[in-house]
Amino acid sequence: MAAACPSALRRAGNEEFRRGQYGPAAALYTRALALLEAAGDPAAEERSVLLANRAACHLKEGACRLCVADCTGALDLVPFGIKPLLRRAAAYEALERYPLAYVDYKTALQVDCSVQAAHDGVNRMTKALLEKDGVNWRQKLPPIPTVPISAQTRWSVPSAAAPGANTPPATAPRGQPGESVRRARTLKEEGNELVKKGNHKKAVEKYSESLKLNQECATYTNRALCYLALKQYKEAVQDCSEALRLDPKNVKALYRRAQALKELKDYKSSITDIKSLLKTEPKNTAALRLLQELNRT
Known part of the structure; x- marks a missing residue:
């Protein structure tokens, strides 16, 4: 039977995960791990992936301590795994x-x-x-x-495809970024440093240069933060809207647009953004606090 080998069990587990069957998926990953252990196969990378996948199942089912244990095991085998x-x-x-x-x-x-x-x-x-x-x-x-440098990723990951906490493992290799993407990232990082120093006006210039080369969600939300600090609320709304065009559920963009809309006295739209955010992160304390403020207006 094909499912008797660890790789086949992992693929079957991935399929169950995609179907939302997290318990059966976890069971398949556990069987694969048991086979590797019984065979005395060190296969650190394979075992790390299986543990990380099982951790995703635990996270989906709210078994957070089991998730922590599996992730720690995965990281012991392959340090600094992003998932x-x-x-x-x-x-x-x-x-x-x-x-x-x-x-x-x-x-x-x-x-x-x-x-x-x-x-x-x-x-x-x-x-x-x-x-x-x-x-x-x-x-x-x-x-x-x-x-260590050897563990750092040098390629660009589009926001919508970033490896999130719950996604099954990506298998396709990603390419190196072009020169324009590298330059855009450098400009964004320069903007980030200026923000830390409180120089929001200069940071806006860096983010604007970066966006000319590469339209990235995080750069829009970073520039929106600067516009909020500079009290340029309409510009902040526009940047957050651009970020949400790239990533419709982006929490940072929803929160910052809600902040800007509140300052523009568009309370209804601000509340709509906060409620959208809370669908993704119902325990976001900053959003809950802002919603209370808005409900008092």
């Missing part, structure tokens, strides 16, 4: 272990700085930790590991 990092971060977040979630999201960004899910996770955890521990929240964080 187990994101899945473990999501599980930690659901368990309200925000410092650990923050560390995993930040580590994932070292591996691949273009993963929007990691950027959004860092922003959520920053807000949650600031609310919980105050301005000195960074002092209470566990150490963030330094990802």
